[in-house]
Amino acid sequence: MHKKTSLALAILLAAGVAAPVMAAKVPAGTELAAKQEIVFNNGAEPATLDPQKMEGTPESRIARNLFEGLVIQDDKGNILPGVATSWDVNDNNTVFTFHLRDDAKWSNGDPVTAGDFVFAWQRAVDPKTASPYSWYIEMTTMANASDIINGKKSPDQLGVKALDDHTLQVVLDKPIPYFIRMLGHTTMVPANKKVIDQWGEKWTSPDHFVGNGAYTLTDWVVNERIVLKRNPNYWDDKDTVVNQITVLPIESENSELSRYKAGEIDITNGSTPIAIEHFRQLKKDIPEQIHTTGQVGTYYYSFNNKKAPFDDARIRKALSFAIDRNVITDKITGQGEIPAYAFVPDITAGFTPVVPAWAKLTQKERVEEAKKLMKEAGYGPDHPLSFELLYNTSDNHKKIAIAVAAMWKQSLGVNVSLVNQEWKTYLATERAGDFQVARAGWVGDYNEASTMLDLLTTANGNNYARYSNPEYDMLMADSKSVVDETKRNEMYNQAAKLLDRDMPVAPIYQYSTTRLVKPYIGGYPAANPEDIFYFKDMYVVKH
Missing domain, CATH: 3.90.76.10 (Dipeptide-binding Protein; Domain 1)
Incomplete structure (x- = not known):
């Protein structure tokens, strides 16, 4: 409606x-x-x-x-x-x-x-x-x-x-x-x-x-x-x-919650989920103060497509396949987030994304595919992949990074070093391309599928993954003048299939906003x- x-x-x-x-x-x-x-x-x-x-x-x-x-x-x-x-x-x-x-x-x-x-x-x-x-x-x-x-x-x-x-x-x-x-x-x-x-x-x-x-x-x-x-x-x-209006810059969700309970904050941030152990208790104690809304946005990991070995789509796909998204949305966030297997969220107005074939596999089957891809790319027990994962300061970003690093280690033998930076420095690092894999999130600038898909075009200033595909760019450019929504959505799904093939980023979950x-x-x-x-x-x- x-x-x-x-x-x-x-x-x-x-x-x-x-x-x-x-x-x-x-x-x-x-x-x-x-x-x-x-x-x-x-x-x-x-x-x-x-x-x-x-x-x-x-x-x-x-x-x-x-x-x-x-x-x-x-x-x-x-x-x-x-x-x-x-x-x-x-x-x-x-x-x-x-x-x-x-x-x-x-x-x-x-x-x-x-x-x-x-x-x-x-x-x-x-x-x-x-x-x-x-x-x-x-x-x-x-x-x-x-x-x-x-x-x-x-x-x-x-x-x-x-x-x-x-x-x-x-x-x-x-x-x-x-x-x-x-x-x-x-x-x-x-x-x-x-x-x-x-x-x-x-x-x-x-x-x-x-x-x-x-x-x-x-x-x-x-x-x-x-x-x-x-x-x-x-x-x-x-x-x-x-x-x-007094605007505070508190990054720690735990500190934010303490100050909210103490009456020092009236409205919380909402960009990152409340720690799940606190959320469950809050649902019992003050359910009327919790506001959860689906959001046109995706939480994802960005691979630096210009840096080896992440210039190899097999590596990117293997790492994406090995992330158990249900564990993250059920055990870490747990506030209405939906596991993401495509970049455009389901809530986006007027658009129904096509579900990728790998999303229909069990997690065990995805891991087996990931192992094959890693082996094809030359990595395995005798030659493990090692890299740094960048994230901006946040209790939840840290929890997710630790969980994903553990998944990669257990299923693929990958060694991950976590790098934490405060917001302004993190943005500068992404902009400079001085990272291997980075936590990222994109919330639509307007409610239409192009607000997500345009992000990964070559000329986009926020395409920190450095993904560049002329066919993808052409599809998105041509879609601009297509008034018929059905035809435009067909082009969007063609573009989404290219993202699924190349996996420049690993979608993790579709955002929801939970705010006290x-x-x-x-x-x-x-x-x-x-x-x-x-x-x-x-x-x-x-x-």
Whole structure:
């Protein structure tokens, strides 16, 4: 039902029909707390708060509250107007004209204009910015994006222009059925040129920060806290209830749980599962405070396809086959995660992935296949494979890494050394390709299969596996202009079969979000498949 609703809305949106604005709704008779403040654990120190330079979940969750793009989402993942109130589309779906609200302002009082979007998007594709998400704008098929990213054209030739302060025109090289959905990503929010020109890299410090979201940045103590306060210049401030958000960077799930129980945290991170032994007890003690939602995302191990011996598909497949995913989802995570044998999650709107043949084998049969592949590749008891497995700091990532390393050792005689790095360093290591095998996770940037499959195209800036297959790239490129969903899904499944053959990454489980939320927090979106939430939609009940 939810999928059908989302698809129907997407059709209306593509035609330029905007859904109604849905502001925070406090139920009649609700007695609000005098102190409207929320403490949220973000799970890591953000690498940056510059939206055109960020790439991870810890950054984007904060950014959604500091900035607002042309569109946003409701609690179920449906697209709503943000800065844009409506839009028109030409007959061949390649020219979009957005009409911006005239009451949108920056936190310093400046009006938000179409030129602010032009500046932000040109900045994202400009090689000088070195945006890790420049590829995302290229994936929208925005005119000249590819040539600009590759240094063949100047950023001012990007297919976007301000017709006037409140009218933005976007030109695509070819139609893309889910273009409006893609505009909800944090890379696509506007940027204030005057502020960035004045302060350079320091513009995201609390003293200089200017955003256009419901909140603004007032304090940032690295590795301690980030404080967001209500932005009185936000166009919908009248419907915002919570005055302050304190964001914590606690990486340890055990420390997070202790502080939640002590009343020091109102909403937990949710990106990593609660330790299963604690989760079982919490289900008995406070089941009403546990919120679990399926998510468009996959937890996986990334093989460095450019480093021997992981440039050999037999090695990659053997290691993937030998992972007992049921043990991980049943014994380590245990909160609704689904074992993953393909890269695209089952929950993805409008798409049914084909189950790979090896997924239908028993685990014992998979291990036997893995042993054969390892032997063919020249590894065995007399010549064991040894390598490092990188993961970012987290109790659960560590547990999973230890379990998988043990599986590989027991079934294939592989020797694994575990390497742990904090979030920012881990991202830099992946980006530099300075790893052999790394823990990874990808949560969809929008709810459509391409958000997962595009990640493994050669040009994708977040393709840290360094997978490169011209046939795969061509399939994904050609799929962009296929409006018929059935035909497009056939192409997606062809691409998925190539991933199954080459195994550039080892999918482990399909994400679900399990988050503890205090009973006095109202407006928490418990059914968003991308785990997108805005504090402006929440409120604190008297308790």
